[in-house]
Amino acid sequence: xxxxxxxxxxxxxxxxxxxxxxxxxxxxxxxxxxxxxxxxxxxxxxxxxxxxxxxxxxxxxxxxxxxxxxxxxxxxxxxxxxxxxxxxxxxxxxxxxxxxxxxxxxxxxxxxxxxxxxxxxxxxxxxxxxxxxxxxxxxxxxxxxxxxxxxxxxxxxxxxxxxxxxxxxxxxxxxxxxxxxxxxxxxxxxxxxxxxxxxxxxxxxxxxxxxxxxxxxxxxxxxxxxxxxxxxxxxxxxxxxxxxxxxxxxxxxxxxxxxxxxxxxxxxxxxxxxxxxxxxxxxxxxxxxxxxxxxxxxxxxxxxxxxxxxxxxxxxxxxxxxxxxxx
Numbered sequence: 001x002x003x004x005x006x007x008x009x010x011x012x013x014x015x016x017x018x019x020x021x022x023x024x025x026x027x028x029x030x031x032x033x034x035x036x037x038x039x040x041x042x043x044x045x046x047x048x049x050x051x052x053x054x055x056x057x058x059x060x061x062x063x064x065x066x067x068x069x070x071x072x073x074x075x076x077x078x079x080x081x082x083x084x085x086x087x088x089x090x091x092x093x094x095x096x097x098x099x100x101x102x103x104x105x106x107x108x109x110x111x112x113x114x115x116x117x118x119x120x121x122x123x124x125x126x127x128x129x130x131x132x133x134x135x136x137x138x139x140x141x142x143x144x145x146x147x148x149x150x151x152x153x154x155x156x157x158x159x160x161x162x163x164x165x166x167x168x169x170x171x172x173x174x175x176x177x178x179x180x181x182x183x184x185x186x187x188x189x190x191x192x193x194x195x196x197x198x199x200x201x202x203x204x205x206x207x208x209x210x211x212x213x214x215x216x217x218x219x220x221x222x223x224x225x226x227x228x229x230x231x232x233x234x235x236x237x238x239x240x241x242x243x244x245x246x247x248x249x250x251x252x253x254x255x256x257x258x259x260x261x262x263x264x265x266x267x268x269x270x271x272x273x274x275x276x277x278x279x280x281x282x283x284x285x286x287x288x289x290x291x292x293x294x295x296x297x298x299x300x301x302x303x304x305x306x307x308x309x310x311x312x313x314x315x316x317x318x319x320x321x322x323x324x325x326x327x
Contacts, residue, residue: 003296006040006305007033007320008076008188008219011054014311022053023060025313027067032317034071036324040104042076042305047117051245058091065099074104076184076305077166081111081127085134086153089141093156105142106164106184107135109172132175139163139179162210164217173197173204180208188219188307191278198300218301221280222308224288224322225315231282234319238309239265243273281306285322292323 009029011022030041043060046052054060057075065073078088088105096103109131111118118125140147142161165176165183168190176183183201187194198216205214223238225231240261247253247264256264264270281291292304308319 003293003301004039004303005037005292005323006042006217006303007038008042008044008305008307009054010307010309011043011052011060013051013053014313017313019053021313023063025316026060026064028313028317029308029320030064030068030071030073032320033324034068036321038071038320038324039303040072040074040305042074042104042106044076045079045082045108047082047121048114058088058095061095061103062098065095065102070102072102072104073099074164075106076104077106077108077164079110080107080131080134080138081109082121082123085138086141086148086151089138089153089156092161093142093153093159096159096161097155103161104164105161106166107131107138108166132179135163135165135175135179160210167197169193170197170200173201177201177204177214178206180206180211182211182215182217184217184219184305186219187279188221188305189276191275194218194279194299202300215302216300217303217305218296218299219279219305219307220292220295221277222288222292222306222319222323223280223282223310224285224308224319225310226284226318226322228283228287231284231288234310234315235280235282237311239274239277241311242277243270246273281323285325288319288323 009026011026013022033041043054043057045057047055057078061073092103092105109128111125111128137147141153141156142159144158146152163181165172165181167173168186173183185194185197202214223231223235225234240258243261244256265274281288296304306323308316310316310319
């Protein structure tokens with residue numbers, strides 16, 4: 001049986017794009033995923049990043065939901081330390097009320113920014129320490145019994161919006177296992193602890209009202225094109241752009257050529273950055289789908305969430321269509 005596939009839309013702001021352009025591209029991508037048989041599309045909360053447009057994650061989900069019909073949509077994820085559980089319950093309770101049976105809520109512990117972002121959000125880094133307790137409180141607001149006396153999420157109460165724990169370490173895996181929630185590992189950019197985290201999650205899993213058996217979602221980068229050569233070129237362009245962004249140190253950073261970046265990638269530091277994209281499928285639709293099936297089987301994934309990384313928006317839509325058709 002084929003592994004279910006989903007999409008992580010990073011809502012990238014390309015050169016010359018406005019935020020409105022990005023949102024139109026995201027609608028196109030979600031519609032492609034819906035028509036190609038993908039299970040869900042997720043959007044991630046980021047702040048103070050000029051290359052990502054999904055900061056108001058719940059608002060973007062509402063927009064995409066209004067322009068699609070059946071595909072599940074959600075956060076992959078909401079960085080819960082940035083918010084009160086009640087606020088998120090009300091936001092996602094509203095989404096579920098507007099689009100019943102289509103909304104997911106993935107939750108992350110990372111702050112999604114530095115101390116300046118925390119200050120601008122009126123939060124502190126210590127908020128991350130309350131992550132487990134905040135999840136339990138959030139569950140109560142979305143369930144049938146609030147855990148805070150005298151406080152009820154409206155909308156939200158009784159919607160049972162499914163929760164997912166996101167992570168790239170053993171902490172998230174163990175927490176998801178303890179709470180009996182699905183676990184999504186960020187192997188598309190932080191693959192180091194994947195095998196250990198998946199094993200810890202499965203071994204420690206305790207059934208819950210939401211989930212009777214473990215459910216593992218693994219992330220993978222995807223570059224699918226009409227030819228393998230085109231897909232490889234898209235991958236090289238995307239990787240160079242990512243490396244440029246990560247080594248940029250302000251206006252004084254030199255304009256590195258492609259040759260400079262390729263040479264840097266052969267250095268020990270460059271190899272570490274390249275390893276972030278270790279789990280990447282590149283090729284035609286059929287080749288990519290075969291890679292994803294093997295990846296899922298080799299690492300015990302119940303679902304793969306695919307991040308289509310081509311620089312051009314139309315190429316990302318093509319990648320989604322070809323991957324969906326490659327089964």
